[in-house]
Amino acid sequence: DAGVTQSPTHLIKTRGQQVTLRCSPKSGHDTVSWYQQALGQGPQFIFQYYEEEERQRGNFPDRFSGHQFPNYSSELNVNALLLGDSALYLCASSWDRSATGYTFGSGTRLTVV
Amino acid sequence: AQSVTQLDSQVPVFEEAPVELRCNYSSSVSVYLFWYVQYPNQGLQLLLKYLSGSTLVKGINGFEAEFNKSQTSFHLRKPSVHISDTAEYFCAVSTMNRDDKIIFGKGTRLHILP
Numbered sequence: 001d002a003g004v005t006q007s008p009t010h011l012i013k014t015r016g017q018q019v020t021l022r023c024s025p026k027s028g029h030d031t032v033s034w035y036q037q038a039l040g041q042g043p044q045f046i047f048q049y050y051e052e053e054e055r056q057r058g059n060f061p062d063r064f065s066g067h068q069f070p071n072y073s074s075e076l077n078v079n080a081l082l083l084g085d086s087a088l089y090l091c092a093s094s095w096d097r098s099a100t101g102y103t104f105g106s107g108t109r110l111t112v113v
Numbered sequence: 114a115q116s117v118t119q120l121d122s123q124v125p126v127f128e129e130a131p132v133e134l135r136c137n138y139s140s141s142v143s144v145y146l147f148w149y150v151q152y153p154n155q156g157l158q159l160l161l162k163y164l165s166g167s168t169l170v171k172g173i174n175g176f177e178a179e180f181n182k183s184q185t186s187f188h189l190r191k192p193s194v195h196i197s198d199t200a201e202y203f204c205a206v207s208t209m210n211r212d213d214k215i216i217f218g219k220g221t222r223l224h225i226l227p
Contacts, residue, residue: 056213
């Protein structure tokens with residue numbers, strides 16, 4: 001039974017560029033949440049997708065956007081990259097928006113130079 | 114709004130010694146509480162969670178935590194640590210409302226000394 005799959009595992013981008021990160025949820029899960037984890041910090045909530053809609057959003061600018069597909073997979077898009085966007089981006093999946101059973105992927109390490 | 118405070122950023126402990134990682138939370142409503150572990154270059158793995166019922170929660174790898182509502186704490190303990198326990202540990206909280214998100218503390222690095 002596959003867990004949460006994220007791609008790519010590592011990525012290097014230049015300031016001002018745009019990036020797309022991908023997440024496939026655990027089998028049976030229909031909700032995807034995205035987190036940003038800066039070096040030495042705890043994960044910060046970006047947004048959550050359920051039924052192909054953004055249900056909640058954390059304190060992140062509009063440069064951060066997302067999408068959920070009918071098969072429940074999700075993308076995180078970041079426009080106009082800043083050096084401060086360098087971080088580990090974690091995807092978590094759950095069933096029916098429940099916070100009691102998050103399963104996390106291994107993350108995508110984004111470096112902005 | 115909910116918040117989580119992990120009182121120690123780093124905890125050094127000798128191998129086979131006991132350890133306690135401290136966590137306090139703030140919330141005006143009832144909460145779920147979690148401990149996650151993050152090994153180097155990996156994602157987060159759930160160690161244990163408190164949803165309701167017994168305040169003593171047992172998790173994987175010999176860890177346990179106790180929910181103390183009066184002190185708003187959820188400290189993590191292990192009676193004897195191993196070198197393989199070297200990792201970052203995150204305490205987290207969520208309300209019981211559907212749609213709510215999990216909020217994480219800043220983490221405690223457990224450093225096992227030989």
